[in-house]
Amino acid sequence: MTPPSSLPRRRTGLAAVLAALVLLAGMTPAQAEYGDVVINNYSDAAGMRPVIFPHWFHRVRFRCKVCHADLGFQFKAGGNQINMLKIIDGQFCGACHNGEIAWSAENCNLCHSAKPGTLTQVHESTLQKLSPAPVKK
Ligand code: HEC
Ligand code: HEC
Ligand code: HEC
CATH class of the missing domain: 1.20.5 (Single alpha-helices involved in coiled-coils or other helix-helix interfaces)
Structure with missing residues (x-):
């Protein structure tokens, strides 16, 4: 027809x-995408929202080596003992979030943006955000 x-x-x-x-x-x-990483080793206990690290956002701007070799980030969600003293001292996130390469550590809410109680994990890849995320258990 x-x-x-x-x-x-x-x-x-x-x-x-x-x-x-x-x-x-x-x-x-x-999709085996490395999604955003929630870092909550200390935040909840300190009364701060857990940190969301948008991995993909950073990966498209920097080579893996910059963070995982030069800055010493372990390849593991929650695998680094990060605190604000170190960040302000220029370690970890603070190597860039210093008001020069990127906005500075005073912008608490831009990093501490997860819902209270969210566990350390890899979640919400860019693709997952475009469609409803599967319910995880
Ligand atoms: C560039 C990102 C970033 C910014 C901006 C930032 N933090 Fe953090 N912060 C982190 C990360 C990453 C950790 C480690 C999270 C964890 O393991 O729970 C952390 C941990 C903490 C902790 C628990 C550990 C500690 O140092 O006592 C507190 C409290 C905290 N931040 C407060 C703040 C406050 C207050 C501000 C704003 C003045 C701020 N943060 C801004 C990334 C950031
Ligand atoms: C701007 C810094 C930065 C860049 C660039 C970067 N990463 Fe990461 N990566 C991180 C951070 C921060 C974490 C989470 C560490 C934590 O939770 O303490 C992480 C976590 C990981 C993990 C562990 C995820 C899991 O399942 O636990 C892997 C694997 C990884 N990155 C691979 C890569 C690869 C491959 C590249 C390059 C294509 C890359 N990263 C680029 C900062 C970066
Ligand atoms: C190698 C440099 C580098 C490191 C290390 C780094 N960042 Fe960033 N980050 C950047 C740059 C550059 C931007 C973009 C800044 C801008 O748009 O002005 C950014 C932006 C961000 C944003 C905003 C993303 C958006 O959608 O606009 C967040 C949140 C963030 N970083 C959190 C973190 C946290 C948490 C860490 C440590 C776990 C970290 N960053 C480590 C360079 C870095």
Whole structure:
């Protein structure tokens, strides 16, 4: 059966877009993306919101080596003993968040932005943010 000749182009385009969306949604749970890291070794106990470190945001701006070799960040969520004394002293996040390379440590809420009680973990990759995240247990 042949569709009316005025429509097929548009229909095909729409179908392709829908197929792409379905594919994207279907792929999301399987993506091995390093998502944002929540760091909460000390924050909750200190009455601060846990820290969200947007890994992808940083990875597209710096080579892995900058942080994981030169600055000494361990490859493990929560695997570094980070505190504000060290940050203000220019270690860890403070190597860049010093008001020169990036905004400074006075901007508490930009880093301490997780919901209270969120555990140290890797979560919410960029892709997960584009579609509903699967419920994790
Ligand atoms: C550039 C990011 C960043 C900024 C800005 C920042 N922090 Fe932190 N902060 C961290 C990280 C990372 C940790 C370690 C989190 C953990 O393990 O719970 C931390 C830990 C802490 C802790 C617990 C450890 C300690 O040092 O006592 C407190 C309290 C704290 N921050 C307060 C603050 C306050 C107050 C401000 C603003 C004046 C601030 N932070 C700004 C990243 C930041
Ligand atoms: C701007 C600094 C920075 C850059 C650049 C960076 N990372 Fe990270 N990475 C971190 C921080 C901070 C953590 C979390 C450490 C913590 O929680 O104490 C982390 C955590 C990790 C983890 C552990 C995640 C887990 O499952 O526990 C891996 C793996 C990792 N990074 C790989 C990479 C790779 C690969 C690159 C380059 C493509 C890269 N990182 C670039 C800062 C960076
Ligand atoms: C190698 C340098 C470097 C290190 C180390 C680093 N940052 Fe950043 N960060 C940046 C730069 C550059 C920006 C962008 C600043 C801007 O937009 O003005 C940024 C932006 C951010 C943002 C805002 C992201 C957004 O969506 O705008 C957060 C939150 C953040 N950093 C948290 C952290 C935390 C927490 C740590 C330590 C665990 C850390 N950063 C370590 C360089 C760094």
